[in-house]
Amino acid sequence: xxxxxxxxxxxxxxxxxxxxxxxxxxxxxxxxxxxxxxxxxxxxxxxxxxxxxxxxxxxxxxxxxxxxxxxxxxxxxxxxxxxxxxxxxxxxxxxxxxxxxxxxxxxxxxxxxxxxxxxxxxxxxxxxxxxxxxxxxxxxxxxxxxxxxxxxxxxxxxxxxxxxxxxxxxxxxxxxxxxxxxxxxxxxxxxxxxxxxxxxxxxxxxxxxxxxxxxxxxxxxxxxxxxxxxxxxxxxxxxxxxxxxxxxxxxxxxxxxxx
Amino acid sequence: xxxxxxxxxxxxxxxxxxxxxxxxxxxxxxxxxxxxxxxxxxxxxxxxxxxxxxxxxxxxxxxxxxxxxxxxxxxxxxxxxxxxxxxxxxxxxxxxxxxxxxxxxxxxxxxxxxxxxxxxxxxxxxxxxxxxxxxxxxxxxxxxxxxxxxxxxxxxxxxxxxxxxx
Numbered sequence: 001x002x003x004x005x006x007x008x009x010x011x012x013x014x015x016x017x018x019x020x021x022x023x024x025x026x027x028x029x030x031x032x033x034x035x036x037x038x039x040x041x042x043x044x045x046x047x048x049x050x051x052x053x054x055x056x057x058x059x060x061x062x063x064x065x066x067x068x069x070x071x072x073x074x075x076x077x078x079x080x081x082x083x084x085x086x087x088x089x090x091x092x093x094x095x096x097x098x099x100x101x102x103x104x105x106x107x108x109x110x111x112x113x114x115x116x117x118x119x120x121x122x123x124x125x126x127x128x129x130x131x132x133x134x135x136x137x138x139x140x141x142x143x144x145x146x147x148x149x150x151x152x153x154x155x156x157x158x159x160x161x162x163x164x165x166x167x168x169x170x171x172x173x174x175x176x177x178x179x180x181x182x183x184x185x186x187x188x189x190x191x192x193x194x195x196x197x198x199x200x201x202x203x204x205x206x207x208x209x210x211x212x213x214x215x216x217x218x219x220x221x222x223x224x225x226x227x228x229x230x231x232x233x234x235x236x237x238x239x240x241x242x243x244x245x246x247x248x249x250x251x252x253x254x255x256x257x258x259x
Numbered sequence: 260x261x262x263x264x265x266x267x268x269x270x271x272x273x274x275x276x277x278x279x280x281x282x283x284x285x286x287x288x289x290x291x292x293x294x295x296x297x298x299x300x301x302x303x304x305x306x307x308x309x310x311x312x313x314x315x316x317x318x319x320x321x322x323x324x325x326x327x328x329x330x331x332x333x334x335x336x337x338x339x340x341x342x343x344x345x346x347x348x349x350x351x352x353x354x355x356x357x358x359x360x361x362x363x364x365x366x367x368x369x370x371x372x373x374x375x376x377x378x379x380x381x382x383x384x385x386x387x388x389x390x391x392x393x394x395x396x397x398x399x400x401x402x403x404x405x406x407x408x409x410x411x412x413x414x415x416x417x418x419x420x421x422x423x424x425x
Contacts, residue, residue: 054313
C-alpha cells in the first residue's frame, strides 16, 4: 500500500499529521510489547505490556480517525501494518532497540516526558477529535511518566552497576531527543491551521523536567552537539526494518486476517 | 460528581444494568459509568459508550454484549464509541464502588490521595479483605490497565487497587 497526499485531497495534510504523532505511540508500543513474557520481573513485565496496551489504544483512536478522513480508502489495520518503512513518520528515538532494561526505561522516560507535554497542548487543538484523544491519553501517559521516572531514579541512585547502565543508556539515546522538537512539514502546517502543537516551544520545559529527574537520580545530563534526525521524514535507522518485519508479519503472511 | 450530561432511557436502564464488565463481572457497565447515552426512538436504540482506558481490550466485547442484550429485548441497536468527555473514576457509582470492594478490588481514592498512595508516601489504600490500611504498593500496573497491585502487610494478601483516573 502506498499513501500519497493526492489520494485524500483536502485531508492529506491532516492525515500526515495524525500519522506523524500516532506512529510514535505505535512503534514505542511495539518495542514495549517485545517485553511480553520477557520482563525482568513479573510486575515489570505486566507494567511494560500495560504501557504498550495504552499506547496501542491511543494509536487505534488516531488511525480510526485518519481512516475516516481518508474516506475509508484505507482501514486502521492498513495504516498500522501495511505501510512501507519510508511511510512511517515516528521519531528515531522510539524505534531504538531494547538493548537491556536500562535502554527500555531510558527510551520510555525520554519519550514520556515529551509525550506528556505534547498531549497537554494537543488538548487545545481546534480539531475536536484530536483534542478528545489527547484528553483521554494524557491521563494514561501521566502514569507512564511516573513509572519510567521512578525507574530512572531507582537505577540511577541504585548500585554502581545499575547507575553505569542507565547512564550509558541515557547517553546513547540522548542524540535522538532533538528530533522531538523539530517539526516536519505536516507539523508546521498543523500549527498554521490550529489543529497541531507547536512542538519547538515545548523544548525548554522538557529539558527542565528531564534534567530534574536525572539530577535527582545522581546522573549526569549529557552534553551533545550532534543530534540524529530523520524518522519524521521517513528516513529511519537500521533497526526499523527488523521491527517492521516482526510487526507486519501476520498481515503480510495472511493478508486481510482478522482475530 | 455524577455525571456530566448522561441520558439513559428508563426503559433501557434495566436491560443495560444486566451487561457486566467482562473483566470485573460483578460490575454493571452502568455502575462503571461507561454508558453516556442510551436513547430509544420507536424500536431503534442508540447507545454511546466510552472506554475506561484507550487500550481496554474489553471494549469490543462490551459493545457486542450491549448490542445483544438490547436486540434480545426486541430492539435494533447501534453502539457508538465516544472519547469525550474522557472517562473518570469519579463516574463509578456508590453501588459500583461497594461491588468492587466486595469483589476484592480496592475502590479508587480521590486524586491527591491516589497520587500519594501510588508514590508510596502514605498508606491510604485499604485492604478489601481485612480493611487494614497497612498496605504497600507492589506495582503501579496490575492485572488490567485500570488497576495497580498492592499487598496487605497485616493479612498478607495481595490485592488489586482500581487506579484513580480523573
